[in-house]
């Protein structure tokens with residue numbers, strides 16, 4: 001693995017057996033049903049950078065997040081952290097969830113929530129040292145020492161996310177997996193939390209895996225973006241390159257559905273069509289039923305991932321070129337549903 005990488009993921013797959021119970025299957029002669037939530041994903045995350053994974057609901061983003069922190073085991077493939085694969089590597093990774101309230105014990109004071117991992121991992125010895133560290137962590141996330149005496153319910157959503165960031169930082173991680181960290185928050189608070197995360201990243205040289213269904217959220221916070229569709233990466237590129245020149249029709253459609261803050265009244269079409277079921281995915285390129293450019297080969301052959309010299313990877317038989325119009329520009333095949 002490269003010395004510059006904090007995480008390397010190779011051909012990662014996680015499948016779920018969603019078959020009916022064995023007896024029902026035998027009696028009703030039903031086949032096994034396998035859901036390929038993640039199927040052959042590879043990427044590497046440079047140290048100190050933010051790698052974002054985006055895509056619509058159900059494309060496999062959270063499954064990758066859970067694989068990264070060891071909550072799931074891979075069905076196939078590998079996930080290696082810089083400090084060695086397996087247990088040691090995973091202890092260096094912490095996760096921040098979408099709903100901070102659900103993972104903060106409501107009966108504990110904030111100072112005890114933050115102190116727990118410090119005590120458990122033996123990172124400070126003695127009550128005074130633990131308390132000093134808790135106060136320091138509260139300060140790092142913009143909370144006061146007195147906030148430590150309160151319970152989670154006294155805080156707003158944004159403040160609760162600050163508490164869960166402080167608790168994650170308590171273990172002195174090098175890697176943070178952030179699963180939709182701002183999607184439960186008001187728009188104005190979202191920016192504050194993302195800015196806090198970026199400040200902390202600079203200060204502690206943290207590496208982030210940022211999961212979001214919203215490309216607009218990750219634009220200013222990420223260095224690289226991987227766009228997922230039905231368990232696979234369809235396009236990956238440095239963030240500005242991806243926005244300036246998206247080459248996969250799905251990426252282009254996602255970008256075209258971002259509301260334009262400078263022209264909020266300009267109508268934006270929603271993304272057409274539903275994501276198909278990963279239990280019975282379409283043949284060939286799984287995006288073909290929604291793709292305005294699909295041709296025969298797309299229905300039959302799954303496109304291989306091709307890597308450009310400029311750091312972009314793309315899995316598409318007919319990638320867009322600058323001259324090609326946006327799929328939403330007047331194409332009736334993409335009428336809004």
Ligand SMILES: Nc1ncnc2c1ncn2[C@@H]1O[C@H](COP(=O)(O)OP(=O)(O)OP(=O)(O)O)[C@@H](O)[C@H]1O
Nearest residue numbers: 016035037056057058059060061062063064213278
């Ligand atoms: N434990 C599980 N058992 C069965 N199926 C699962 C399990 N976890 C996830 N899935 C399925 O795997 C697919 C990918 O789910 P995942 O949660 O990773 O997607 P996602 O992109 O994060 O979506 P969302 O934003 O809605 O969470 C979905 O079809 C989901 O129903």
